Each structure stands twice: as structure tokens, then as C-alpha cells.
Amino acid sequence: MSYNWNWGIFGSPVPTGDTTYLGWMLSGLQTTILLSLSAWVIALALGSLMGVLRTVPHKGLSGIAAAYVEVFRNIPLLVQLFIWYFVLPEVLPFGLGERFKQDLSPLAQQFLSAMVCLGFFTSARVCEQVRSGINSLPRGQKNAGLALGFTLPQTYRHVLLPMAFRLVIPPLTSEFLNIFKNSAVCSTIGLLELAAQGRQLVDYTAQPYESFIAVTLLYLLINVVVMLLMRVIENRSRVPGYIGGK
Amino acid sequence: MITIDKVSKHYGSFQVLTDCTTQVKKGEVVVVCGPSGSGKSTLIKCVNGLEPFQAGAITVDGISVGDPKTNLSKLRSRVGMVFQHFELFPHMSITDNLSIAQVKVLGRSKDEARDKGLKLLDRVGLKAHADKFPGQLSGGQQQRVAIARALAMDPICMLFDEPTSALDPEMINEVLDVMVELAQEGMTMMCVTHEMGFARKVANRVIFMDQGRIVEDDAKDAFFGAPRSERARQFLAKILQH
Amino acid sequence: MNYEFDWSSIPGSLPFLWEGMKISLEITAIAVVVGIVWGTLLAMMRLSPVKPLSWFAAGYVNLFRAIPLVMVLLWFFLIVPQVLRGAFNLDPNTDVRLTSAMIGFALFESAYYSEIIRAGIQSVPKGQVAAASALGMSYAQAMRLVVLPQAFRNMVPLLLTQAIVLFQDTSLVYVSALADFFGAAYKVGDRDGRLVELLLFAGAVYFVLCFSLSQVVRRLQKRMATV
Numbered sequence: 001m002s003y004n005w006n007w008g009i010f011g012s013p014v015p016t017g018d019t020t021y022l023g024w025m026l027s028g029l030q031t032t033i034l035l036s037l038s039a040w041v042i043a044l045a046l047g048s049l050m051g052v053l054r055t056v057p058h059k060g061l062s063g064i065a066a067a068y069v070e071v072f073r074n075i076p077l078l079v080q081l082f083i084w085y086f087v088l089p090e091v092l093p094f095g096l097g098e099r100f101k102q103d104l105s106p107l108a109q110q111f112l113s114a115m116v117c118l119g120f121f122t123s124a125r126v127c128e129q130v131r132s133g134i135n136s137l138p139r140g141q142k143n144a145g146l147a148l149g150f151t152l153p154q155t156y157r158h159v160l161l162p163m164a165f166r167l168v169i170p171p172l173t174s175e176f177l178n179i180f181k182n183s184a185v186c187s188t189i190g191l192l193e194l195a196a197q198g199r200q201l202v203d204y205t206a207q208p209y210e211s212f213i214a215v216t217l218l219y220l221l222i223n224v225v226v227m228l229l230m231r232v233i234e235n236r237s238r239v240p241g242y243i244g245g246k
Numbered sequence: 247m248i249t250i251d252k253v254s255k256h257y258g259s260f261q262v263l264t265d266c267t268t269q270v271k272k273g274e275v276v277v278v279c280g281p282s283g284s285g286k287s288t289l290i291k292c293v294n295g296l297e298p299f300q301a302g303a304i305t306v307d308g309i310s311v312g313d314p315k316t317n318l319s320k321l322r323s324r325v326g327m328v329f330q331h332f333e334l335f336p337h338m339s340i341t342d343n344l345s346i347a348q349v350k351v352l353g354r355s356k357d358e359a360r361d362k363g364l365k366l367l368d369r370v371g372l373k374a375h376a377d378k379f380p381g382q383l384s385g386g387q388q389q390r391v392a393i394a395r396a397l398a399m400d401p402i403c404m405l406f407d408e409p410t411s412a413l414d415p416e417m418i419n420e421v422l423d424v425m426v427e428l429a430q431e432g433m434t435m436m437c438v439t440h441e442m443g444f445a446r447k448v449a450n451r452v453i454f455m456d457q458g459r460i461v462e463d464d465a466k467d468a469f470f471g472a473p474r475s476e477r478a479r480q481f482l483a484k485i486l487q488h
Numbered sequence: 489m490n491y492e493f494d495w496s497s498i499p500g501s502l503p504f505l506w507e508g509m510k511i512s513l514e515i516t517a518i519a520v521v522v523g524i525v526w527g528t529l530l531a532m533m534r535l536s537p538v539k540p541l542s543w544f545a546a547g548y549v550n551l552f553r554a555i556p557l558v559m560v561l562l563w564f565f566l567i568v569p570q571v572l573r574g575a576f577n578l579d580p581n582t583d584v585r586l587t588s589a590m591i592g593f594a595l596f597e598s599a600y601y602s603e604i605i606r607a608g609i610q611s612v613p614k615g616q617v618a619a620a621s622a623l624g625m626s627y628a629q630a631m632r633l634v635v636l637p638q639a640f641r642n643m644v645p646l647l648l649t650q651a652i653v654l655f656q657d658t659s660l661v662y663v664s665a666l667a668d669f670f671g672a673a674y675k676v677g678d679r680d681g682r683l684v685e686l687l688l689f690a691g692a693v694y695f696v697l698c699f700s701l702s703q704v705v706r707r708l709q710k711r712m713a714t715v
Contacts, residue, residue: 003574074698076656079670079691087684090491097491143296144333148347148399149323158346162337177554184556188663195558202566212567216555223554241381242336 009207010214021201021211028197029218035114035193036180042119043179044172047126052156054131065127072124077185080121085113085189106190114186122179129171133164166237173230180222194218247272247403247434248293253302255288262288263299264458270403275435277445280455281481286438287330289455290405293436294318294325307402323351326396326404330412332388334380334395340367341376344395352399359398366394370424386417393424403434410441442485446470454478497680498689501672508672509693515590515668516655522594523654524647527601532631534606545602552599557660564592565664589664597654604646608639645709652698652705659694669693 010022019027053065072080089097089109100109137160145155187196198215202208248270255263263285270276278286291297293304295311295318304311309321334343344363348354354362367373370390372383380388389409396404406425410418422444429435429448439445445452445466452469454462456477462469473479498505533545552560569585612635620630640647659670667675670690677686 070699070702071695074652074656074695074702075691076659076670076694078659078662079687079694082674082687083691087687090684138331138333140329140331140333141335143291144327144329144335146296146319147294147322147325147327147329147405148395149319149351150347151319154319154350158350159335163335166337181554181556184558185660187558195556195562198559199562199566208567208570212559212563216559216563219555219559220551239337239381240379241383242379 003209004206005210006207007210009201009205009210012205015204021205024192024197024200025194025211025214025218028192028194028215031111031192032180032183032194033222035111035118035186035191036183039115039118039122039183040176040179042116043122043126043175046119046123048130048161050123050127051130051134052161054127055134056152069124069127072121077117077121077182078188081114081117081185081189084117085110088113110186110189110191113189114183114191118179118182118186121182122175125175125178126172129168129175130164133168134160136167137163163239166239169230169234169237173227173234176230177223177226180226181219184219247274247307248436249303249305250289250293251303251305253289253292253299253304255285255292255297255299255301262458263292266302266455266458266460268453268460268463270434270436272434273432274450275429275433275437275448276451276453277449278436278438278453278455279440279442279445279481279485280461283457284455285458286455287407290407290436290438293405294322294327296327319351323347323399324402326399326401328389328392328396328404328406328409330408332380332385332392332412334388334392336380339377339379340372340383340391343380343391344398347395348398363394363398366397367391369397370394371420384417385413386420389413389417389421390424393421393428397428403436404428406435406437406439408438408440410439440485442470442482454481456481491684493685494682495685495689497676497682498685501676504676505669505672508667508669511667512655512658512669515593515658515661515666516651518590519594519597519654519658520651523597523601523650524605526595526598527605528636530598530602531606531609534602535609549599549602552596553603557593557596557657558663560592560596561589561660561664564595565589568592585664586666589661589666593658593661597650597657600650600653601647604643604650605639608643608646609635611642612638642712645705645712648705648708649702652701656694656698 010025011020013020014024050065050068053061054069056062089100091097092100100112104112141159141163142155145159146152150158183193184195186193187199190196192200194215198211201211205211250266250268253263253266254261266285266289268276278290280286288297292299293306293311295316299312302312306321306325310316311318311321334340335346338346341360341363344367345354345356345359348359348362349356364373364376367376370393372387372390372394375383375387375391380391383391393409409425410421413421418441422441425435425437425444426448437444437449449466452462452464452466453460454469454473454475454477456475461475462473462478464473469478470482473482530545530549533541534549536542565585565588568588569583572584572588616634616638617627617630620634621627625633658668661668662671662674665671673686673690674683677683680686
């Protein structure tokens with residue numbers, strides 16, 4: 001087998017000439033990171049809200065949150081992505097779909113669909129983590145908050161959620177990692193994130209190994225950085241004298 | 247101060263409280279005892295609306311607890327409660343535990359709440375621990391902080407739900423001492439507890455519950471002198487063996 | 489909303505979609521079996537006192553869990569077949585790409601199974617191994633006869649839940665051009681210009697299957713909790 005290794009390929013200009021293959025790779029990395037972070041914001045906000053709703057003493061609200069989780073957990077991510085990207089613009093009312101298709105650049109359409117899709121998909125998982133965090137707190141904590149005269153929202157805000165979030169940092173870390181990995185699925189709608197750039201390099205150059213190795217290493221790097229970051233957050237938020245948070 | 251009138255409660259088909267009637271007058275100390283599962287904790291939680299009930303009425307300072315129009319949060323902010331498992335907030339320092347509700351519920355300034363909290367902390371003998379976190383204190387210390395936290399709200403009465411039953415024996419007295427002092431100062435108190443020594447020392451009345459009913463409701467001396475029911479006699483005999 | 493739904497292309501394509509579903513189920517079945525067998529071996533290596541084995545297993549699991557499934561499938565679809573062809577002088581006409589993608593998928597899922605199984609093994613009290621050794625069993629016997637049966641009993645719901653996740657993951661073989669259920673639905677939609685309907689249909693089918701199975705798992709969990 002005679003393969004010509006050529007790591008210099010990343011320095012060569014791309015066919016269009018405006019950047020190098022390294023430039024492609026880095027722009028893919030940038031898209032992956034931007035996409036994952038913005039989707040994570042959605043997931044955290046929506047997931048926390050739903051997680052709280054699942055635990056409130058109101059059948060209707062907790063039922064809605066439960067149904068929400070089931071829908072987003074039982075349909076494959078790829079199918080959800082295609083529905084957000086191909087179906088939703090067709091069926092959105094009030095001409096919103098037309099405006100989405102006409103006023104936005106293809107890149108913006110891909111990015112928005114991918115972001116919303118990843119955000120909602122992950123929010124269902126965040127919801128379950130937040131719920132289990134709240135449920136794992138002693139029942140007396142809620143009573144203690146109420147007995148001091150806190151309203152139910154105040155009890156969640158000052159008593160239950162601060163502790164619940166500390167408890168669920170480890171599982172949320174793995175959801176945070178998942179969102180970066182899942183973002184690779186978005187290459188299927190043509191979004192040029194990291195995995196897609198890697199594949200593009202295979203198509204354009206004769207150096208598939210270099211390209212895939214580089215992409216894989218970049219995903220590993222993201223993994224390591226996120227884990228270190230979350231470890232810092234976990235240490236910062238550790239409660240003195242409290243064991244069992246881990 | 248507290249009136250409980252024909253209160254009944256059930257979970258599904260399981261009857262937890264049946265026709266409970268009693269009252270606690272201003273300045274009175276009432277001890278509620280009885281075997282586990284007799285409904286005493288449930289009854290005391292009904293008083294500040296932590297447990298809903300299906301029949302009867304409870305009023306605190308003339309305000310009906312069961313009335314849906316009652317602002318329960320406001321009522322609860324005037325009724326202190328101490329729990330079996332302390333229920334300090336583990337993520338907050340002792341000082342913050344003492345001041346958070348004063349600030350967020352009563353609208354006091356942070357400084358005022360802090361001063362008040364520290365004063366009460368001093369009173370329960372824990373001023374040196376102000377900047378620690380609950381997990382760094384012993385059970386007895388945590389419970390004393392919990393009492394101070396309730397007192398910081400300037401309650402019109404205090405509810406104690408088995409305040410010493412989660413404590414190691416050597417820590418029980420430090421908590422009881424605080425409670426005795428409180429009783430002697432004239433605080434209105436309703437205490438679910440098995441500490442008969444405490445009852446003998448400061449209680450005005452003792453209520454004995456069994457299977458969701460109030461079986462005895464007597465002045466202290468009458469209760470310890472000659473309980474009328476067989477169940478109460480057996481219960482006292484068992485307790486005294488320890 | 490001015491989109492007019494037209495579901496008429498679905499009934500005629502059901503046989504084709506069913507072929508796709510069979511492939512999805514087949515991939516799921518193979519990956520679950522490989523995943524559990526290889527995952528168990530990995531878990532035992534990870535927990536074994538032999539350091540190189542434990543390092544290998546840890547490296548394997550952490551590597552596969554750190555990279556996206558899409559990347560793994562692309563590796564095994566585009567790169568590995570070339571390597572194999574070069575290494576074994578395969579006839580250029582034999583297309584090993586699909587087999588390779590399948591293997592990649594199974595190897596990927598094994599990493600996740602291995603973590604579940606490791607937790608399951610660790611949930612069996614240490615005293616059990618001690619008791620087995622005291623009876624004269626070897627480490628392997630203790631594992632096979634005492635620890636693993638208990639571990640698997642506790643793990644059944646988790647293994648099934650992972651199988652549901654895995655079934656959903658099979659839709660990603662789309663990137664390697666395997667004609668699974670989702671690929672089939674997409675093809676029909678694309679051919680008839682009815683992508684909207686076919687995607688919604690595919691979503692509904694996945695939902696019904698996964699939701700029902702997850703309800704079964706939940707019931708199983710409840711029953712096990714009460715035993």
C-alpha cells in the first residue's frame with residue numbers, strides 16, 4: 001500500500017483560492033462551536049423551564065412537560081432535523097415560512113434550523129436531568145421554603161433550583177458534550193460544520209487520512225476543553241460540608 | 247391563637263386524620279405526642295397549610311388556613327416552623343439562611359436582616375459559626391440555627407415537628423434548652439415531640455393522638471397523673487422505659 | 489398555512505418502506521448483540537486487574553464516546569474500506585463499504601453498552617465475589633456464575649433503553665447510503681416531491697415504535713422495583 005502522507009495539504013489553497021484547507025477546517029470548527037453553544041443556551045433555558053414544570057403540583061402543567069419530553073426523545077435527531085429544515089418552512093402560517101425561505105441566506109436557514117433542532121432535542125434531556133435533580137432533594141426542603149413564607153416560585157428560585165443545579169452538573173456535562181457530538185448530524189442538511197468540512201476535504205484532495213484524523217482530533221480537543229471547563233464550574237459551585245453532591 | 251375544628255384528612259381511601267379538634271391559646275405551650283403513624287406530624291403541617299385537609303377548619307390568629315382566598319405565604323411568614331431534619335438550605339451560609347426570607351418575604355434590608363440574624367444566632371450560642379455552611383455543623387447546631395431562622399421572622403407562634411428525633415442523644419439537650427427558654431419567654435408553641443421531660447417542664451397541655459384521632463387533650467398534670475385511655479397509658483409506659 | 493398535504497404517495501410505497509424498516513431492525517439487532525457481547529468483554533477488561541487490558545478498554549470507550557457517530561460512520565464508510573482493500577488485495581469489485589459501516593456502527597454502540605454493563609457489574613456488592621472465591625471459584629467463574637447474572641438482571645431496563653436509542657441512531661446510516669427506513673422514506677419523498685409528508689410519516693413511525701417500547705421498559709422497571 002502506497003499512500004502519500006502529506007500534512008502540508010492544510011497549507012495549500014482551496015480551489016476557489018480565497019483561503020487554505022486549514023481555513024476551511026477552522027471555519028468548520030467555528031461553526032460547530034457557535035452552533036453548539038447557541039443550541040445549548042436554548043436547551044438549558046427550555047429544559048430548565050420544562051424540568052420545573054414536571055415537578056409542580058399541577059397535573060396539566062406536568063403532563064404537558066411530560067409529553068414534550070416524550071416527543072423529543074422518541075424521534076431520531078436526524079428526523080427531527082429534517083422536519084425543522086424541510087417541513088416547518090412549508091407549513092408555518094402567516095407567510096413566515098416564505099419569509100424564512102426568501103429573506104434568509106441558505107447558510108442562515110441551515111444554521112437556524114440546526115440550532116433550534118439541537119436546542120429542542122437537548123432540552124428534553126436537560127428537562128429530565130433537572131427534574132431528577134429537584135426530585136432528589138429532600139421533600140422537607142420545599143416545605144421549609146414554604147413555611148418561611150416563600151411563594152412556590154420563590155421556593156424554586158431560592159431553595160430548590162440552586163441545589164438541584166449543583167447536583168446535576170455531572171449529567172449536564174455529558175449533555176453539553178453530546179450537543180457538540182450531535183451537531184455533526186447537521187452536516188446532513190448541508191451546514192458546513194466540522195464533520196462536513198472534513199468530508200469536503202476528502203472530496204477535494206487526495207488526502208482523506210489527514211483530513212479525518214484532523215477532524216477527529218479536533219472533536220477530541222473540544223471534548224477535553226468542555227470537560228475541563230465543567231470541572232472548574234463544578235469546583236466553584238461546590239457547597240462546603242456537603243457530600244453526596246457527587 | 248390556633249384553633250383546630252373537626253379536621254379530617256385522607257389520602258385516597260386512607261384516613262389520616264379524623265375529627266381533630268383542639269386549640270392553642272396565646273402564650274400556651276402544647277405538646278402533641280403519640281405513636282408513629284398516629285397523624286401528629288400531619289396535623290401540625292395542616293396548621294400552616296403545608297398539608298391540605300378535606301374537612302373541618304383551622305384558624306391561626308383568626309385567619310382561616312383552608313380558605314382558598316387566604317394568602318398562605320403571608321400567613322406562613324408569621325408562623326415559625328422547625329422540622330425534624332432541620333431543612334437548612336445547604337447551598338447558603340448560616341448568615342444567608344437566617345436572612346434570605348427576611349429580605350425576600352418581609353422586605354427587610356439586607357443589613358437589617360443580617361443584624362437580626364446574628365443577634366438570634368448569638369442567642370442560640372452559635373455566633374462563631376455565622377460564615378459556615380450547614381453541612382459543616384453538627385445536627386444539634388443545625389437545629390438551633392433552624393430555630394433562629396424561624397425566630398428571625400418575628401413569628402406570632404412556633405410549630406415544632408419532632409425537632410429532636412433526628413438527633414444523636416448527646417445533642418438533644420442543646421436543642422431542648424433553646425426550646426425551654428423560648429417557652430419560658432411566653433412564645434406560643436405547638437410541639438410534636440416524644441420528649442416527655444420537656445413536656446413536664448414547660449407544657450401547659452398534652453395532646454395524645456392515635457390512629458388519626460385526638461385521644462387525650464389534658465392539662466399536663468392530669469395527663470401525666472392519670473391518663474384516661476389505655477393506649478396513652480401503654481404509650482407512656484413504653485416511653486418511660488428509655 | 490397554504491401548504492396542501494397529499495399523503496397519496498405513502499400507501500403505494502409501503503412495501504419499499506417496509507424493506508427499509510427491515511434493514512433498520514436488522515442493523516439494530518446486530519448492533520445490540522455485538523454491543524452487549526463486545527461491551528461485556530470491554531467492561532470486564534476495564535475492571536480487570538491487568539493494567540494493559542484496562543487501559544485498552546478505557547481508551548477504546550473514551551475514544552468512541554468522544555467522537556460523533558457521524559464521524560465514525562464516515563471513517564468506516566470512506567476510509568476503512570480503502571485500508572482493507574490495500575491490506576488484503578481485495579477484488580476492487582467487492583464492495584465492503586456497507587459491511588464496514590455496519591461494523592463501525594456496532595463498534596461505536598459497544599462503547600456505550602460497555603459503560604452500562606460496567607456500572608451494572610459494579611452495582612453487585614463486592615462481598616459476592618468474596619463469597620464466590622471463598623467457595624473456591626476462580627475469578628472467571630465468579631464473574632460468569634455469580635456477578636454477571638445478577639448484573640444483567642438489574643441492567644435489563646437500561647440495556648433496552650439503550651436499544652431504543654440505538655434504533656434511533658440507525659437513521660444516521662443515512663450518511664453511508666445504507667437504505668434503512670429513514671433513507672427509504674427520504675427517497676420516496678424526494679422522488680414524488682412529497683418530502684414534507686414522508687418526513688412527518690417517518691417521524692410518526694419512529695415515535696410510535698420508540699414510545700411504545702419505552703412504555704414497556706417503564707412497566708418492566710416498575711415490576712422489577714416491586715420484586
